[in-house]
Amino acid sequence: MSASAPIIKIDGISKSFGSFKVLDGLSMQVMPREKLALIGPSGSGKTTILRILMTLERIDAGHIQVDGEQLYHMERNGQLLPADERHLARMRQKIGMVFQLFNLFPHKSVIDNVTLAPMLTKGMPRAAAEKRAMELLDMVGMADKAKAMPAQLSGGQKQRVAIARALALQPKIMLFDEVTSALDPELVEEVLNVLWRLCAETDMTMLLVTHEMGFAHDFADRVLFFDRGRIVEEGKPDEIFRHPKQERTQGFLKKIIAAGHRV
Amino acid sequence: MTQWSGYFGLILQGALVTIELTLMGSVLALFMAFLAGMGRLSRFFVLRALATVYIEFFRGTSIFVQLFFAYFVLPFAGISLTPLQAGVLALGLNVGAYAAEVVRGAIQSIGREQYEACTALNLGRLQGMRHVILPQALLVMLPTFGNNAIELLKATAVVSLISLTDLTFQAQVVRAQTGNTMVPFTTILIIYFILALLISWGVRSLERRMARGLDGVRV
Numbered sequence: 001m002s003a004s005a006p007i008i009k010i011d012g013i014s015k016s017f018g019s020f021k022v023l024d025g026l027s028m029q030v031m032p033r034e035k036l037a038l039i040g041p042s043g044s045g046k047t048t049i050l051r052i053l054m055t056l057e058r059i060d061a062g063h064i065q066v067d068g069e070q071l072y073h074m075e076r077n078g079q080l081l082p083a084d085e086r087h088l089a090r091m092r093q094k095i096g097m098v099f100q101l102f103n104l105f106p107h108k109s110v111i112d113n114v115t116l117a118p119m120l121t122k123g124m125p126r127a128a129a130e131k132r133a134m135e136l137l138d139m140v141g142m143a144d145k146a147k148a149m150p151a152q153l154s155g156g157q158k159q160r161v162a163i164a165r166a167l168a169l170q171p172k173i174m175l176f177d178e179v180t181s182a183l184d185p186e187l188v189e190e191v192l193n194v195l196w197r198l199c200a201e202t203d204m205t206m207l208l209v210t211h212e213m214g215f216a217h218d219f220a221d222r223v224l225f226f227d228r229g230r231i232v233e234e235g236k237p238d239e240i241f242r243h244p245k246q247e248r249t250q251g252f253l254k255k256i257i258a259a260g261h262r263v
Numbered sequence: 264m265t266q267w268s269g270y271f272g273l274i275l276q277g278a279l280v281t282i283e284l285t286l287m288g289s290v291l292a293l294f295m296a297f298l299a300g301m302g303r304l305s306r307f308f309v310l311r312a313l314a315t316v317y318i319e320f321f322r323g324t325s326i327f328v329q330l331f332f333a334y335f336v337l338p339f340a341g342i343s344l345t346p347l348q349a350g351v352l353a354l355g356l357n358v359g360a361y362a363a364e365v366v367r368g369a370i371q372s373i374g375r376e377q378y379e380a381c382t383a384l385n386l387g388r389l390q391g392m393r394h395v396i397l398p399q400a401l402l403v404m405l406p407t408f409g410n411n412a413i414e415l416l417k418a419t420a421v422v423s424l425i426s427l428t429d430l431t432f433q434a435q436v437v438r439a440q441t442g443n444t445m446v447p448f449t450t451i452l453i454i455y456f457i458l459a460l461l462i463s464w465g466v467r468s469l470e471r472r473m474a475r476g477l478d479g480v481r482v
Binding site for chain 2: 054055056089092093096097099101103105106116117120165166169
Protein backbone atom coordinates (compact mmCIF):
# COMPACT_ATOMS: atom_id res chain seq x y z
CA MET A 1 0.00 0.00 0.00
CA SER A 2 1.42 3.37 -0.93
CA ALA A 3 1.78 6.06 1.69
CA SER A 4 -0.75 8.26 -0.02
CA ALA A 5 -3.60 5.73 0.12
CA PRO A 6 -6.21 6.38 2.80
CA ILE A 7 -6.02 4.10 5.85
CA ILE A 8 -9.77 4.42 6.38
CA LYS A 9 -12.17 4.63 3.49
CA ILE A 10 -15.85 4.92 4.34
CA ASP A 11 -18.16 4.58 1.40
CA GLY A 12 -21.86 5.38 1.59
CA ILE A 13 -22.62 3.87 4.99
CA SER A 14 -26.01 4.14 6.63
CA LYS A 15 -27.08 3.23 10.12
CA SER A 16 -30.45 3.43 11.83
CA PHE A 17 -31.48 2.80 15.41
CA GLY A 18 -35.11 1.84 15.00
CA SER A 19 -36.69 4.55 12.88
CA PHE A 20 -33.94 7.06 13.72
CA LYS A 21 -31.41 7.34 10.92
CA VAL A 22 -28.08 8.18 12.59
CA LEU A 23 -25.92 7.99 9.49
CA ASP A 24 -27.24 8.56 6.02
CA GLY A 25 -25.04 7.56 3.11
CA LEU A 26 -21.91 8.89 4.76
CA SER A 27 -18.57 8.80 2.95
CA MET A 28 -15.21 9.96 4.25
CA GLN A 29 -11.53 9.11 4.13
CA VAL A 30 -8.72 9.30 6.62
CA MET A 31 -5.05 9.34 5.67
CA PRO A 32 -2.36 7.42 7.57
CA ARG A 33 -1.02 9.42 10.55
CA GLU A 34 -3.79 11.94 10.18
CA LYS A 35 -5.29 13.46 13.33
CA LEU A 36 -8.96 13.97 12.73
CA ALA A 37 -11.41 15.80 14.99
CA LEU A 38 -15.11 14.99 14.68
CA ILE A 39 -17.30 17.72 16.12
CA GLY A 40 -21.00 18.46 16.09
CA PRO A 41 -24.15 18.45 18.22
CA SER A 42 -25.07 15.30 20.13
CA GLY A 43 -26.99 12.81 18.05
CA SER A 44 -25.20 13.96 14.92
CA GLY A 45 -23.62 10.53 14.39
CA LYS A 46 -19.99 11.26 15.22
CA THR A 47 -19.72 8.74 18.06
CA THR A 48 -21.57 6.17 15.97
CA ILE A 49 -18.81 6.33 13.37
CA LEU A 50 -16.20 5.44 15.97
CA ARG A 51 -18.40 2.65 17.32
CA ILE A 52 -18.88 1.27 13.81
CA LEU A 53 -15.14 1.32 13.16
CA MET A 54 -14.61 -0.59 16.43
CA THR A 55 -17.30 -3.11 15.33
CA LEU A 56 -19.50 -2.23 18.30
CA GLU A 57 -22.31 -1.37 15.88
CA ARG A 58 -23.03 -2.92 12.50
CA ILE A 59 -23.80 -0.91 9.36
CA ASP A 60 -27.03 -1.24 7.42
CA ALA A 61 -25.51 -0.32 4.06
CA GLY A 62 -22.24 0.74 2.48
CA HIS A 63 -18.61 -0.36 2.73
CA ILE A 64 -15.68 0.41 4.97
CA GLN A 65 -12.04 -0.24 4.13
CA VAL A 66 -9.45 -0.22 6.87
CA ASP A 67 -5.78 -0.51 5.99
CA GLY A 68 -6.60 -1.77 2.51
CA GLU A 69 -9.07 -4.44 3.63
CA GLN A 70 -12.84 -4.57 3.91
CA LEU A 71 -13.97 -4.27 7.54
CA TYR A 72 -17.45 -5.78 7.33
CA HIS A 73 -16.95 -7.90 4.25
CA MET A 74 -14.62 -10.67 3.19
CA GLU A 75 -13.46 -11.25 -0.34
CA ARG A 76 -13.92 -14.88 -1.36
CA ASN A 77 -13.40 -15.83 -5.01
CA GLY A 78 -14.03 -12.27 -6.11
CA GLN A 79 -17.25 -12.04 -4.12
CA LEU A 80 -17.92 -9.85 -1.11
CA LEU A 81 -19.40 -11.83 1.75
CA PRO A 82 -20.41 -10.58 5.19
CA ALA A 83 -17.46 -10.76 7.57
CA ASP A 84 -17.35 -13.64 10.05
CA GLU A 85 -16.07 -13.37 13.62
CA ARG A 86 -12.56 -14.46 12.62
CA HIS A 87 -12.28 -11.75 10.00
CA LEU A 88 -13.57 -9.15 12.45
CA ALA A 89 -11.09 -10.28 15.10
CA ARG A 90 -8.25 -9.86 12.60
CA MET A 91 -9.46 -6.41 11.59
CA ARG A 92 -9.88 -5.30 15.21
CA GLN A 93 -6.14 -5.76 15.71
CA LYS A 94 -5.62 -2.64 13.65
CA ILE A 95 -7.92 -0.50 15.79
CA GLY A 96 -8.00 0.62 19.41
CA MET A 97 -10.64 2.63 21.23
CA VAL A 98 -10.80 4.75 24.36
CA PHE A 99 -14.24 5.36 25.87
CA GLN A 100 -15.86 8.34 27.52
CA LEU A 101 -16.39 6.38 30.76
CA PHE A 102 -13.00 4.58 30.64
CA ASN A 103 -14.56 1.08 30.88
CA LEU A 104 -11.66 -0.22 32.92
CA PHE A 105 -12.03 -3.70 34.40
CA PRO A 106 -12.83 -2.89 38.05
CA HIS A 107 -11.67 -6.26 39.38
CA LYS A 108 -8.20 -6.00 37.88
CA SER A 109 -5.27 -3.86 38.96
CA VAL A 110 -3.95 -1.14 36.68
CA ILE A 111 -1.19 -3.31 35.26
CA ASP A 112 -3.50 -6.31 34.84
CA ASN A 113 -5.90 -4.11 32.88
CA VAL A 114 -3.06 -3.35 30.48
CA THR A 115 -1.58 -6.85 30.21
CA LEU A 116 -4.83 -8.84 29.87
CA ALA A 117 -5.46 -8.37 26.15
CA PRO A 118 -1.86 -8.80 24.91
CA MET A 119 -1.54 -12.01 26.92
CA LEU A 120 -4.88 -13.41 25.74
CA THR A 121 -5.01 -12.23 22.13
CA LYS A 122 -1.36 -12.24 21.20
CA GLY A 123 -0.17 -15.01 23.51
CA MET A 124 2.44 -12.70 24.99
CA PRO A 125 4.19 -14.20 28.05
CA ARG A 126 3.37 -12.39 31.29
CA ALA A 127 6.88 -11.03 31.81
CA ALA A 128 7.02 -9.46 28.35
CA ALA A 129 3.48 -8.11 28.65
CA GLU A 130 4.29 -6.53 32.02
CA LYS A 131 7.48 -4.97 30.74
CA ARG A 132 5.60 -3.44 27.83
CA ALA A 133 2.75 -2.37 30.14
CA MET A 134 5.18 -0.56 32.45
CA GLU A 135 6.63 1.33 29.48
CA LEU A 136 3.15 2.39 28.44
CA LEU A 137 2.10 3.29 31.98
CA ASP A 138 5.27 5.34 32.23
CA MET A 139 4.35 7.11 29.02
CA VAL A 140 0.93 8.09 30.40
CA GLY A 141 2.45 8.98 33.78
CA MET A 142 0.84 6.11 35.69
CA ALA A 143 3.80 3.82 36.36
CA ASP A 144 3.66 4.51 40.11
CA LYS A 145 0.04 3.31 40.23
CA ALA A 146 0.63 0.00 38.46
CA LYS A 147 -0.53 -2.04 41.46
CA ALA A 148 -3.52 0.17 42.29
CA MET A 149 -7.11 -0.85 41.62
CA PRO A 150 -9.20 1.35 39.29
CA ALA A 151 -11.46 2.37 42.20
CA GLN A 152 -8.50 4.12 43.82
CA LEU A 153 -7.87 6.37 40.83
CA SER A 154 -9.25 9.74 39.78
CA GLY A 155 -11.12 10.05 36.50
CA GLY A 156 -8.12 11.48 34.72
CA GLN A 157 -5.91 8.69 35.99
CA LYS A 158 -8.45 6.06 34.93
CA GLN A 159 -8.57 7.53 31.46
CA ARG A 160 -4.78 7.52 31.14
CA VAL A 161 -4.75 3.83 32.13
CA ALA A 162 -7.47 3.17 29.54
CA ILE A 163 -5.27 4.80 26.91
CA ALA A 164 -2.30 2.64 27.92
CA ARG A 165 -4.55 -0.42 27.80
CA ALA A 166 -5.62 0.34 24.23
CA LEU A 167 -2.04 1.09 23.18
CA ALA A 168 -0.83 -2.27 24.48
CA LEU A 169 -2.27 -3.95 21.39
CA GLN A 170 -0.27 -1.61 19.13
CA PRO A 171 -3.14 -0.51 16.91
CA LYS A 172 -2.52 1.53 13.77
CA ILE A 173 -5.66 3.54 14.39
CA MET A 174 -6.85 4.95 17.70
CA LEU A 175 -10.41 6.10 18.32
CA PHE A 176 -11.05 8.55 21.16
CA ASP A 177 -14.71 8.90 22.06
CA GLU A 178 -15.19 12.06 24.13
CA VAL A 179 -12.37 10.94 26.38
CA THR A 180 -12.45 14.09 28.52
CA SER A 181 -16.22 14.64 28.71
CA ALA A 182 -16.67 12.75 31.98
CA LEU A 183 -13.74 14.44 33.72
CA ASP A 184 -13.65 17.30 36.19
CA PRO A 185 -12.27 20.38 34.42
CA GLU A 186 -8.95 20.31 36.29
CA LEU A 187 -8.32 16.73 35.12
CA VAL A 188 -8.88 17.34 31.41
CA GLU A 189 -5.41 18.71 30.81
CA GLU A 190 -3.54 15.61 32.02
CA VAL A 191 -5.40 13.45 29.51
CA LEU A 192 -4.94 15.88 26.65
CA ASN A 193 -1.21 16.01 27.43
CA VAL A 194 -1.08 12.25 26.91
CA LEU A 195 -2.68 12.69 23.48
CA TRP A 196 -0.01 15.28 22.59
CA ARG A 197 2.63 12.81 23.65
CA LEU A 198 1.10 10.07 21.48
CA CYS A 199 1.05 12.47 18.58
CA ALA A 200 4.75 13.27 19.04
CA GLU A 201 6.01 9.75 19.75
CA THR A 202 3.90 7.48 17.53
CA ASP A 203 2.68 7.54 13.96
CA MET A 204 -0.82 6.33 14.75
CA THR A 205 -3.85 7.60 12.93
CA MET A 206 -6.15 9.24 15.46
CA LEU A 207 -9.86 9.99 15.29
CA LEU A 208 -11.27 12.11 18.10
CA VAL A 209 -14.84 12.88 18.93
CA THR A 210 -14.55 15.85 21.23
CA HIS A 211 -16.20 18.90 22.72
CA GLU A 212 -12.83 20.44 23.57
CA MET A 213 -12.81 22.87 20.70
CA GLY A 214 -9.56 24.56 21.72
CA PHE A 215 -7.81 21.23 21.77
CA ALA A 216 -9.38 20.15 18.48
CA HIS A 217 -8.16 23.37 16.92
CA ASP A 218 -4.57 22.93 18.08
CA PHE A 219 -4.33 19.17 17.70
CA ALA A 220 -6.21 18.12 14.59
CA ASP A 221 -4.95 18.17 11.01
CA ARG A 222 -8.53 18.26 9.82
CA VAL A 223 -11.90 18.92 11.41
CA LEU A 224 -15.22 17.39 10.34
CA PHE A 225 -18.42 19.08 11.42
CA PHE A 226 -21.34 16.65 11.64
CA ASP A 227 -25.02 17.32 11.79
CA ARG A 228 -27.88 14.85 11.39
CA GLY A 229 -25.74 12.00 10.13
CA ARG A 230 -23.93 13.98 7.45
CA ILE A 231 -20.69 15.90 7.16
CA VAL A 232 -21.82 19.49 6.84
CA GLU A 233 -18.38 21.01 6.57
CA GLU A 234 -14.77 19.91 6.74
CA GLY A 235 -11.40 21.57 6.52
CA LYS A 236 -8.30 22.73 8.35
CA PRO A 237 -9.01 23.72 11.96
CA ASP A 238 -8.52 27.41 11.19
CA GLU A 239 -11.05 27.29 8.36
CA ILE A 240 -13.68 25.53 10.47
CA PHE A 241 -13.19 27.43 13.71
CA ARG A 242 -12.30 30.92 12.39
CA HIS A 243 -14.13 31.07 9.08
CA PRO A 244 -16.94 28.52 9.00
CA LYS A 245 -18.84 28.72 5.73
CA GLN A 246 -21.98 26.84 6.62
CA GLU A 247 -24.71 28.40 8.70
CA ARG A 248 -25.13 25.29 10.83
CA THR A 249 -21.42 25.24 11.66
CA GLN A 250 -21.54 28.89 12.63
CA GLY A 251 -24.60 28.31 14.80
CA PHE A 252 -23.01 25.32 16.54
CA LEU A 253 -19.74 27.14 17.25
CA LYS A 254 -21.60 30.17 18.56
CA LYS A 255 -23.49 27.97 21.03
CA ILE A 256 -20.29 26.24 22.12
CA ILE A 257 -18.52 29.56 22.69
CA ALA A 258 -21.53 30.87 24.60
CA ALA A 259 -21.22 27.80 26.81
CA GLY A 260 -17.72 28.92 27.77
CA HIS A 261 -15.51 26.74 25.60
CA ARG A 262 -12.32 28.26 24.25
CA VAL A 263 -11.89 28.09 20.50
CA MET B 264 -32.82 -41.29 83.47
CA THR B 265 -31.90 -41.73 79.83
CA GLN B 266 -28.23 -42.11 78.93
CA TRP B 267 -28.11 -39.09 76.62
CA SER B 268 -24.42 -39.00 75.70
CA GLY B 269 -24.71 -42.06 73.46
CA TYR B 270 -27.72 -40.60 71.74
CA PHE B 271 -25.96 -37.27 71.18
CA GLY B 272 -23.14 -39.25 69.58
CA LEU B 273 -25.71 -40.71 67.20
CA ILE B 274 -27.03 -37.27 66.36
CA LEU B 275 -23.52 -35.94 65.73
CA GLN B 276 -22.93 -38.82 63.31
CA GLY B 277 -26.11 -37.69 61.59
CA ALA B 278 -24.73 -34.15 61.48
CA LEU B 279 -21.67 -35.43 59.61
CA VAL B 280 -23.89 -37.09 57.02
CA THR B 281 -25.91 -33.89 56.65
CA ILE B 282 -22.73 -31.86 56.18
CA GLU B 283 -21.40 -34.35 53.66
CA LEU B 284 -24.67 -34.24 51.72
CA THR B 285 -24.75 -30.45 51.80
CA LEU B 286 -21.19 -30.13 50.52
CA MET B 287 -21.55 -32.71 47.75
CA GLY B 288 -24.99 -31.41 46.78
CA SER B 289 -23.63 -27.87 46.64
CA VAL B 290 -20.79 -28.88 44.34
CA LEU B 291 -23.23 -30.52 41.93
CA ALA B 292 -25.65 -27.58 42.25
CA LEU B 293 -22.87 -25.11 41.49
CA PHE B 294 -21.79 -27.10 38.45
CA MET B 295 -25.36 -27.34 37.15
CA ALA B 296 -25.98 -23.66 37.90
CA PHE B 297 -23.11 -22.49 35.69
CA LEU B 298 -23.85 -25.04 33.00
CA ALA B 299 -27.56 -24.15 32.75
CA GLY B 300 -27.18 -20.46 33.61
CA MET B 301 -24.69 -19.93 30.81
CA GLY B 302 -26.66 -22.27 28.59
CA ARG B 303 -29.60 -19.88 28.90
CA LEU B 304 -27.42 -17.13 27.45
CA SER B 305 -25.97 -19.23 24.65
CA ARG B 306 -26.14 -18.17 21.02
CA PHE B 307 -27.27 -21.70 20.15
CA PHE B 308 -30.95 -22.49 20.36
CA VAL B 309 -30.43 -26.12 21.37
CA LEU B 310 -28.35 -25.15 24.40
CA ARG B 311 -30.85 -22.46 25.41
CA ALA B 312 -33.72 -24.94 25.07
CA LEU B 313 -31.96 -27.68 27.06
CA ALA B 314 -31.09 -25.25 29.85
CA THR B 315 -34.63 -23.89 29.99
CA VAL B 316 -36.20 -27.34 30.12
CA TYR B 317 -33.84 -28.40 32.92
CA ILE B 318 -34.48 -25.25 34.97
CA GLU B 319 -38.25 -25.25 34.56
CA PHE B 320 -38.58 -28.97 35.23
CA PHE B 321 -36.51 -29.10 38.40
CA ARG B 322 -37.96 -25.89 39.78
CA GLY B 323 -41.46 -26.98 38.89
CA THR B 324 -41.49 -30.38 40.60
CA SER B 325 -41.12 -31.27 44.26
CA ILE B 326 -37.69 -32.15 45.67
CA PHE B 327 -39.48 -34.89 47.59
CA VAL B 328 -40.77 -36.54 44.43
CA GLN B 329 -37.44 -36.03 42.64
CA LEU B 330 -35.64 -37.85 45.43
CA PHE B 331 -38.10 -40.75 45.41
CA PHE B 332 -37.81 -40.91 41.66
CA ALA B 333 -34.02 -41.07 41.81
CA TYR B 334 -34.02 -43.74 44.50
CA PHE B 335 -37.05 -45.89 43.71
CA VAL B 336 -37.80 -45.40 40.00
CA LEU B 337 -34.36 -45.18 38.39
CA PRO B 338 -33.58 -48.81 39.37
CA PHE B 339 -36.32 -49.87 36.93
CA ALA B 340 -34.24 -48.19 34.22
CA GLY B 341 -31.23 -50.17 35.39
CA ILE B 342 -29.70 -47.32 37.40
CA SER B 343 -29.42 -48.27 41.04
CA LEU B 344 -28.14 -45.55 43.32
CA THR B 345 -27.11 -45.67 46.95
CA PRO B 346 -29.17 -43.42 49.21
CA LEU B 347 -26.27 -40.97 49.35
CA GLN B 348 -25.93 -40.87 45.55
CA ALA B 349 -29.67 -40.41 45.11
CA GLY B 350 -29.68 -37.66 47.74
CA VAL B 351 -26.78 -35.75 46.19
CA LEU B 352 -28.28 -36.11 42.72
CA ALA B 353 -31.75 -34.89 43.68
CA LEU B 354 -30.52 -32.04 45.89
CA GLY B 355 -27.84 -30.89 43.44
CA LEU B 356 -30.15 -30.91 40.42
CA ASN B 357 -32.98 -29.22 42.30
CA VAL B 358 -31.00 -26.41 43.87
CA GLY B 359 -28.86 -26.10 40.74
CA ALA B 360 -32.01 -25.17 38.79
CA TYR B 361 -32.68 -22.24 41.13
CA ALA B 362 -29.04 -21.18 41.16
CA ALA B 363 -28.89 -21.29 37.35
CA GLU B 364 -31.24 -18.32 37.24
CA VAL B 365 -28.94 -16.55 39.69
CA VAL B 366 -25.99 -17.13 37.35
CA ARG B 367 -27.96 -15.85 34.37
CA GLY B 368 -29.18 -12.75 36.20
CA ALA B 369 -25.73 -11.90 37.52
CA ILE B 370 -24.11 -12.20 34.11
CA GLN B 371 -26.81 -9.99 32.62
CA SER B 372 -26.32 -7.41 35.37
CA ILE B 373 -22.79 -6.62 34.18
CA GLY B 374 -22.96 -3.41 32.18
CA ARG B 375 -22.77 -3.29 28.40
CA GLU B 376 -19.65 -1.13 28.63
CA GLN B 377 -17.66 -4.06 30.00
CA TYR B 378 -18.62 -6.20 27.00
CA GLU B 379 -17.70 -3.31 24.70
CA ALA B 380 -14.30 -2.97 26.35
CA CYS B 381 -13.78 -6.68 25.65
CA THR B 382 -14.64 -6.19 21.98
CA ALA B 383 -12.41 -3.13 21.70
CA LEU B 384 -9.55 -5.19 23.18
CA ASN B 385 -10.33 -7.97 20.71
CA LEU B 386 -11.07 -10.57 23.40
CA GLY B 387 -13.10 -13.52 22.16
CA ARG B 388 -16.52 -14.23 23.66
CA LEU B 389 -15.22 -16.95 25.95
CA GLN B 390 -12.11 -14.98 26.93
CA GLY B 391 -14.21 -11.96 27.85
CA MET B 392 -16.65 -14.14 29.77
CA ARG B 393 -13.92 -15.92 31.72
CA HIS B 394 -11.61 -13.01 32.51
CA VAL B 395 -13.89 -9.98 32.62
CA ILE B 396 -17.58 -10.78 33.00
CA LEU B 397 -17.67 -13.86 35.28
CA PRO B 398 -15.25 -12.53 37.93
CA GLN B 399 -17.50 -9.50 38.35
CA ALA B 400 -20.73 -11.48 38.09
CA LEU B 401 -19.51 -13.93 40.74
CA LEU B 402 -19.67 -11.16 43.31
CA VAL B 403 -23.27 -10.48 42.37
CA MET B 404 -24.12 -14.18 42.62
CA LEU B 405 -22.54 -14.84 46.01
CA PRO B 406 -25.24 -13.54 48.39
CA THR B 407 -27.96 -15.49 46.59
CA PHE B 408 -25.71 -18.55 46.38
CA GLY B 409 -25.55 -18.31 50.17
CA ASN B 410 -29.36 -18.47 50.26
CA ASN B 411 -29.35 -21.43 47.89
CA ALA B 412 -26.81 -23.29 50.02
CA ILE B 413 -28.96 -22.80 53.12
CA GLU B 414 -32.02 -24.01 51.21
CA LEU B 415 -30.02 -27.07 50.20
CA LEU B 416 -28.95 -27.71 53.78
CA LYS B 417 -32.54 -27.62 54.96
CA ALA B 418 -33.73 -29.77 52.08
CA THR B 419 -31.28 -32.53 53.10
CA ALA B 420 -33.81 -33.53 55.77
CA VAL B 421 -35.88 -35.29 53.11
CA VAL B 422 -33.16 -37.90 52.55
CA SER B 423 -34.08 -39.44 55.91
CA LEU B 424 -37.10 -40.79 54.01
CA ILE B 425 -34.88 -43.00 51.88
CA SER B 426 -33.11 -44.33 54.98
CA LEU B 427 -30.01 -42.13 54.79
CA THR B 428 -28.80 -41.63 58.36
CA ASP B 429 -28.71 -37.84 58.42
CA LEU B 430 -29.60 -35.51 61.30
CA THR B 431 -33.34 -35.89 60.93
CA PHE B 432 -33.12 -39.67 60.56
CA GLN B 433 -31.03 -39.98 63.72
CA ALA B 434 -33.38 -37.73 65.64
CA GLN B 435 -36.20 -40.08 64.76
CA VAL B 436 -34.11 -43.05 65.85
CA VAL B 437 -33.42 -41.38 69.18
CA ARG B 438 -37.09 -40.52 69.57
CA ALA B 439 -38.13 -44.09 68.85
CA GLN B 440 -35.63 -45.51 71.32
CA THR B 441 -36.15 -43.04 74.18
CA GLY B 442 -39.73 -42.03 73.68
CA ASN B 443 -38.55 -38.44 74.09
CA THR B 444 -39.46 -36.07 71.26
CA MET B 445 -38.40 -32.72 72.68
CA VAL B 446 -34.71 -33.38 73.28
CA PRO B 447 -33.68 -34.89 69.91
CA PHE B 448 -35.69 -32.47 67.82
CA THR B 449 -34.62 -29.40 69.79
CA THR B 450 -31.04 -30.60 69.40
CA ILE B 451 -31.21 -31.00 65.64
CA LEU B 452 -33.09 -27.73 65.32
CA ILE B 453 -30.14 -26.00 66.95
CA ILE B 454 -27.61 -27.94 64.86
CA TYR B 455 -29.37 -27.04 61.58
CA PHE B 456 -29.42 -23.43 62.69
CA ILE B 457 -25.71 -23.43 63.54
CA LEU B 458 -24.86 -25.01 60.19
CA ALA B 459 -26.92 -22.37 58.39
CA LEU B 460 -25.13 -19.63 60.34
CA LEU B 461 -21.78 -21.12 59.33
CA ILE B 462 -22.81 -20.98 55.67
CA SER B 463 -23.93 -17.35 56.07
CA TRP B 464 -20.67 -16.33 57.67
CA GLY B 465 -18.61 -18.23 55.17
CA VAL B 466 -20.34 -16.63 52.21
CA ARG B 467 -20.15 -13.17 53.75
CA SER B 468 -16.42 -13.39 54.42
CA LEU B 469 -15.89 -14.69 50.90
CA GLU B 470 -17.84 -11.68 49.61
CA ARG B 471 -15.73 -9.28 51.62
CA ARG B 472 -12.54 -10.88 50.37
CA MET B 473 -13.62 -10.72 46.74
CA ALA B 474 -15.00 -7.19 46.97
CA ARG B 475 -11.75 -5.74 48.26
CA GLY B 476 -10.64 -2.79 46.14
CA LEU B 477 -13.69 -2.92 43.92
CA ASP B 478 -16.24 -0.30 43.18
CA GLY B 479 -18.97 -0.10 40.63
CA VAL B 480 -19.83 -3.67 41.47
CA ARG B 481 -22.73 -4.16 43.82
CA VAL B 482 -21.89 -5.99 47.01
